[in-house]
Amino acid sequence: MKFRMRRLLFLAALLLAFLILTPYAIGYQIAFSDVVFTSGWLLFAIVLFLSSYNVRKKLTYPPLLKSSTWLQIHIYLGAASLVLFLFHTGGKIPAGNLDIALYTLFSLMVASGFFGLYLTRTIPATLSSRGNEVIFERIPMFRRQVKDRVEQIILQSVEESDSSILAEYYESYLMYFLSGPRNILGHLVRSERTSSRLRHELRGADRYLDARDKELASELLDLIKLKDDLDFHYARQGLLKLWLFFHIPMTLVLLMFLVAHIVLIYAFTGGAS
Amino acid sequence: MRIPLQEIGHADSQYERPNQRWVCGWAKDGNPCKLGPDGKGRCTVAAQSICQPVKDGDRWVCIRSEVLGGACTAGPSPTGECACPPTEQHPCQPVRSLRAKRTRLTISAGLFAAAVLLVWLMSPNSLTLVSPGALSAAHLAIEGPPGLPNCQICHQGAEAGFGSWLSMIANQTETHSVEVNQQCLGCHFSETDESIAMNVHSTAELSEASPAVEQLSMLAGSTSFMLSLSDKVHSKPMPEQTQATCSTCHNEHEGATHDMKVMSDTQCQVCHTNQFESFNDGHPAFTQASSISTGIIFDHAKHQPRFDDGLNCQSCHRADAEGKTMAVRPFENSCQGCHEQGSQDHHGDAIKKNPVPFLQLPEMEFEDSIYWPTELAVGENLTPMMTLLLAGDDEALPLLAEIHDEDGAAGDMYEWFFILEDEDELEKKAELAAAIKRLVSELADYSATGEKDRIVRLTNAFSVDPTEPELQALLAELSAANFVMQMFKQRYLPQLEDDLAGDEVDASDDEELPVNWMASKHTSGWRVDSDEGAISYRAVAHSDSWLKTWIEMLGKSQGRADEATTLDELRSDIREKMLDELNGDFKSCTKCHSGQSEAAPWSATERLYDASGFTKFNHRPHMAMLNEAGNCLTCHVPKNESSDTSIAMPRGFQPHDKETCSSCHAPGKANNTCLNCHQYHHERP
Numbered sequence: 032m033k034f035r036m037r038r039l040l041f042l043a044a045l046l047l048a049f050l051i052l053t054p055y056a057i058g059y060q061i062a063f064s065d066v067v068f069t070s071g072w073l074l075f076a077i078v079l080f081l082s083s084y085n086v087r088k089k090l091t092y093p094p095l096l097k098s099s100t101w102l103q104i105h106i107y108l109g110a111a112s113l114v115l116f117l118f119h120t121g122g123k124i125p126a127g128n129l130d131i132a133l134y135t136l137f138s139l140m141v142a143s144g145f146f147g148l149y150l151t152r153t154i155p156a157t158l159s160s161r162g163n164e165v166i167f168e169r170i171p172m173f174r175r176q177v178k179d180r181v182e183q184i185i186l187q188s189v190e191e192s193d194s195s196i197l198a199e200y201y202e203s204y205l206m207y208f209l210s211g212p213r214n215i216l217g218h219l220v221r222s223e224r225t226s227s228r229l230r231h232e233l234r235g236a237d238r239y240l241d242a243r244d245k246e247l248a249s250e251l252l253d254l255i256k257l258k259d260d261l262d263f264h265y266a267r268q269g270l271l272k273l274w275l276f277f278h279i280p281m282t283l284v285l286l287m288f289l290v291a292h293i294v295l296i297y298a299f300t301g302g303a304s
Numbered sequence: 305m306r307i308p309l310q311e312i313g314h315a316d317s318q319y320e321r322p323n324q325r326w327v328c329g330w331a332k333d334g335n336p337c338k339l340g341p342d343g344k345g346r347c348t349v350a351a352q353s354i355c356q357p358v359k360d361g362d363r364w365v366c367i368r369s370e371v372l373g374g375a376c377t378a379g380p381s382p383t384g385e386c387a388c389p390p391t392e393q394h395p396c397q398p399v400r401s402l403r404a405k406r407t408r409l410t411i412s413a414g415l416f417a418a419a420v421l422l423v424w425l426m427s428p429n430s431l432t433l434v435s436p437g438a439l440s441a442a443h444l445a446i447e448g449p450p451g452l453p454n455c456q457i458c459h460q461g462a463e464a465g466f467g468s469w470l471s472m473i474a475n476q477t478e479t480h481s482v483e484v485n486q487q488c489l490g491c492h493f494s495e496t497d498e499s500i501a502m503n504v505h506s507t508a509e510l511s512e513a514s515p516a517v518e519q520l521s522m523l524a525g526s527t528s529f530m531l532s533l534s535d536k537v538h539s540k541p542m543p544e545q546t547q548a549t550c551s552t553c554h555n556e557h558e559g560a561t562h563d564m565k566v567m568s569d570t571q572c573q574v575c576h577t578n579q580f581e582s583f584n585d586g587h588p589a590f591t592q593a594s595s596i597s598t599g600i601i602f603d604h605a606k607h608q609p610r611f612d613d614g615l616n617c618q619s620c621h622r623a624d625a626e627g628k629t630m631a632v633r634p635f636e637n638s639c640q641g642c643h644e645q646g647s648q649d650h651h652g653d654a655i656k657k658n659p660v661p662f663l664q665l666p667e668m669e670f671e672d673s674i675y676w677p678t679e680l681a682v683g684e685n686l687t688p689m690m691t692l693l694l695a696g697d698d699e700a701l702p703l704l705a706e707i708h709d710e711d712g713a714a715g716d717m718y719e720w721f722f723i724l725e726d727e728d729e730l731e732k733k734a735e736l737a738a739a740i741k742r743l744v745s746e747l748a749d750y751s752a753t754g755e756k757d758r759i760v761r762l763t764n765a766f767s768v769d770p771t772e773p774e775l776q777a778l779l780a781e782l783s784a785a786n787f788v789m790q791m792f793k794q795r796y797l798p799q800l801e802d803d804l805a806g807d808e809v810d811a812s813d814d815e816e817l818p819v820n821w822m823a824s825k826h827t828s829g830w831r832v833d834s835d836e837g838a839i840s841y842r843a844v845a846h847s848d849s850w851l852k853t854w855i856e857m858l859g860k861s862q863g864r865a866d867e868a869t870t871l872d873e874l875r876s877d878i879r880e881k882m883l884d885e886l887n888g889d890f891k892s893c894t895k896c897h898s899g900q901s902e903a904a905p906w907s908a909t910e911r912l913y914d915a916s917g918f919t920k921f922n923h924r925p926h927m928a929m930l931n932e933a934g935n936c937l938t939c940h941v942p943k944n945e946s947s948d949t950s951i952a953m954p955r956g957f958q959p960h961d962k963e964t965c966s967s968c969h970a971p972g973k974a975n976n977t978c979l980n981c982h983q984y985h986h987e988r989p
Contacts, residue, residue, distance in 0.1 A: 061571050063552045126437030126559055129424075162309040168320045168331070173310060175334025257307045264309065276406055283414035291421050295434050298469035299459050300484075300551075 041107050049114050056118050070119040071296070075289055077112045081105055082282050109144050116141070133292050136285045143278045150274060154267045157221065162260040167268040170212075170261050177258045178209040184247045184254075192243050196236050197251070204229055205251075209258060218266035226259035325404040329397040341398030357384045425466040431455045437557035440564050458487045458556075488550040502548055505918065506985040553984070565979070572978040583976040584966050590959045592951065600632055601896050605943050605956030610642075617936045627924030630936075634907070635846055657843045659831050660851065660889040661687040663747075663789075664838035665740065665796055666717050668733055675803040676737050677796045677811050680837045685717050687838075688882040688889070689854070693743055695878045696765030698871060700739035703732055705874045708881055715881070745800055747782065747789040758782055766861035767875060774860040777853045785850075788830045792839055843892065852906065855890055858883055918982050929964075939964055 059066040084105045088098055095101075116137060125134055158164075165173065181201065188197040207213075214225040230252055240248055321327075326345040328336035339348045357364040357380030364380035381387045400408070424433050431453045438444070439454075446454050455462040461472050485502065493501040500506055553571075554564045573579040580586025607615070620638040621630040632638065643655050665681035686694065686707070694700045706720065707713050713720035724730050746757045758779055763770045770776075793800055799809040829844040843851055861879060887894065897906060929938050941958045951959060969976040 061568070062574050063548070063571070126557070127435050128433050130436055165309040166320055168322050168327075169310060171332050171334035172336065173334070178334075253307055257309065260309055272402055276409060279406060280410040280413035283410050284417040287414060287417040287421055291425065294469065294473065298472045299434075299462070 037103075041110075045107075045111060045114065048111065052114070052118060067119060070115055071293075074112060074115050074119055075293065077108055077115065078282075078285065078289060081109055081112070082286060085279055085282070106144075106148055109141065113141050129288070129292065129295065133285075133288045136281065136288055140278070140281055140285055143274060143281065147274045147278055150271055154271055158264055158267055161263045162257075165261070165264050167265070167272070170265045170268075174209070174212070174258065174261050174265075177254050177261070181205060181209055181251065181254050184251055188244055188247050192241050194239070194241060194244055196239055197244055197247060200233060200236060204232060205255070208255070212262050212265045214259070214262055215266045215269075218263045219270060223259065226255055229255050322401060323403055324401055326398045327401045329399045332399075345398045345400075347398050357386060359384065422466075425469075430466065431462060435557065438559050439556060440558065440562050441560045442564075443556065444560060458484050460487075484551065485549045501985075502550075504548075567979055567984065569978045572982075572984075582971070583978075583981075584970050587962070587966075589962045592959055601954065602632075603954065603956040604940075605953070607956075608942065621936075623923060627927075628922045630923050640846065655843075655846060655892055657892055658889070659840035659842040660689070660886075661838055661840045662689050663687065663744070663792060664690065664836060666736075668721075668737060670734060670737070671730065672734065673808070673810070674734050674737055675741070675797070675799060675809045675811055677814065677837070679811075680796050682835075682837055685715065688885040690740075690743070691878065692765055692882050693747075693761060694739055695875050696761030696763070697739050697742060698764070699735065700743075701871055701874050701878070703736050703739065704878055706732070708878060741797060741800055741804065744789065744793050744797060745804055748786065748793040750783070750786045750790070754786075755779070755783065765875065766857060766879070767872065768857075768860055772860060774853070774856045777849075778857045781850050781853050785830065788832070788839060792832070795834075796837060847906070851890060851893055854886075855893060858886065918984075920981060920983050 056066060056070075084101050087095060087101050120134065125131055185198050185201045185205075189195065208225070208229060214222070217224060233248055233252060233255070237245060237248060321340065324340070325343065326341040328340045328347070330336050337347070342348050356367060358367045359365075364382070364384045366379050366386075379387060424430065427433065435453065435455070439446075446457055461468050489501050493506075553567060555562070556564065558564075569582065617630075620633055622633055623629070624631045664683035664685075664687050665677065666683040666686060667678075667681055668676060669678055670676060686704075691704060691708075695704055706723075707717065708715050712723055721733065724732055743761075746754055746761060748754075749757065759770050759775075762768075762775055762778060762782075766775065768775050797803075798814050799807075799811075803809045829841050829848065829850060831840045831842050832838070833840065841850055858879075862883070926939070939960055941961070943953045943956055943958050947953065947958050953959075965981075966976070968974045969980070
């Protein structure tokens, strides 16, 4: 099934569930039923299932569906849990300290989930616009290769021409640029200002270069572009990994607070009558 | 020219393992070892990178593989030892992979959250921290122990802390909401009402056959979508359910401004068989006239001539301090003007003050020598009051039961005598005479012994505790009447004390008093009749304390039948029968004072909050409804010749016209919700 069709179908199903559940929830509320206990336990079960996705990713056996299928279920069920959460809380922000903490944690979880979904849906497209696919873990190695090549070119320039323009340019601009990932925040907002400035400086010096240096400068321009693309991939792929540093630890925190919430509810209300 | 970011070549691509816990520390510089660290974070290259010199002829050569960096530059020493510098022997410091760092962060966050929660839940002010919200304004006033929140007042055991909360879950024998309910009932319902507090509408009587339900069932109103839905999801109608708890409707911890009593119109109608849209759309007309609401029976229609003479509503009614009810002014300010002037006043009849018989010696003849004033005792039956007092005597009780046996004498003394003769049990007559003599002796005894005997007798007779104020009042009245009883004894049974002491006495030896002790016909209400050999009492004035005390005592004893023993059952039965007979004697009181509970309400200011149990009304905001004449006829329409005679109108008013109410109580105008006029609880908590 095409992604767009699948997404439309899910949204339609979610809307339908909302339209059906809303009057039923109000109906139960009118009839003084303890619907809040039902929705609470259902929500807890969903959160447990959503949490198990990370466990599933670590398991190589047994083969419980493909990870991509799990991800789809994770996304759709996560969105559905938000609807259930609204029913459970009655759309109101609670007043108790622990409840406020739990409400905030769940909201942050859902928000980070949607943020992650947004990233996974937008970043790959932007990456493909800046070069071919590159494995995140290899980027430092390629960055090192670029740096080595640039240094070779600068040495060549010094040896083969009388000009020290490229060497000075390297010392003033490129050495820092090549020594690590640069313009991380700029790449997150698709800003090429840093590399543009570097290329602009090099082009500005072009008229002072001899023929050999011009050839080398041309290759330098390509390498600056390459390094900038690598940084772009590094920044954006890194963000894809970084948001999970919030989403996954927060899951465990949420589960802890959920257990405390359930204990307190049953201690102080005795559960559904 | 764009250079590819990554050259994918078999020989150039090394296998990345981001899922492993450890990676080469040099990876961040783009120059990782090819093998990387082992699973425990040890650099495998370091272990293998030391070259293994091999002797090739007479030379030592390094044979380290290309994977491990190839032959070292320096090569082995002449003695065959590795000559690599230490830095090359330990090329990297393995670092944790991103995934491993994330796992550590996750575990740390989880442990931190658990620690925070434990500190939170086990701290001294944990109750404040776990509270789901502030209490409502009314409950905020409930004070807990000094320095502690007041949680444990409702949640027993809450103050004991987190460990106790866990055991509260484990040890719950019934739902906690029911336990909390008991705390609610302690303040909001009387002890006697607690058993019915959680019934539907907090009443023991409401059932599907009750008038309120019946009336609603007769309605033919349209059913809204939400009501249909709630009917479907709520399979059991409320009356068939087990008792509801307070928290079913009243949600606490919603803040000081939260109205715990709020309930939607739809929720009201969920339980009723037929529903309607609103007060203005489908609510039934008011087909019943208001019944007693003040405790005073008053037919306004009968007093119509007085209204024509200038009497108006304010002559008898005045708004109470809150303006909620139109209270009836005291008797002295409203009724006395006509009803204490005697029938010669054409404005109204005097209150009838019929004498209420108290003591009368029944006519009995004995074959044996029994001390009894045979010639003076001419009563046909025992008076009800006398019977009630005799019922306090355990020995007399079986005799009374026989006299009032429906299958036997049925209260007729002569019939009982015939039965005794038939069954040859004439000694019972003597037993009855002895019981009556004991009663007379006790009533005439002004000593402390007599006082104590009367306490025991009344306690037994009415099945009430001696400390009850009603019993104390009756004792006081009997003590006050002691002088009349002494004269009675002196007149009819002058040798009673000797007789009771076991001496042989004869009624023929009784000396006639030199003066006619009956000369005073009205001794503070007491009336004696020498012909009948009886004492009766006539009310001295309105609010007579003797009659009032008896009515209150009887009201108190109603429903107090402790039927633990046979004697108790007999007493309860006797009381019921005497109550019926006394109703006639007390008619001069109960004609206007109607008892709706245990005792008759004497003052109209003791007005019941609600008129019908579920209906409430506040006069104050409706004062603007008074018509031009300034009276109350806009709403209170007197019955007339065209009134529907099938409707009981005890107060002389027709049922209220719903249109009068709905003209203002409508959408967009005045409040037209159910709770504006009705209250859920039959007895207001």
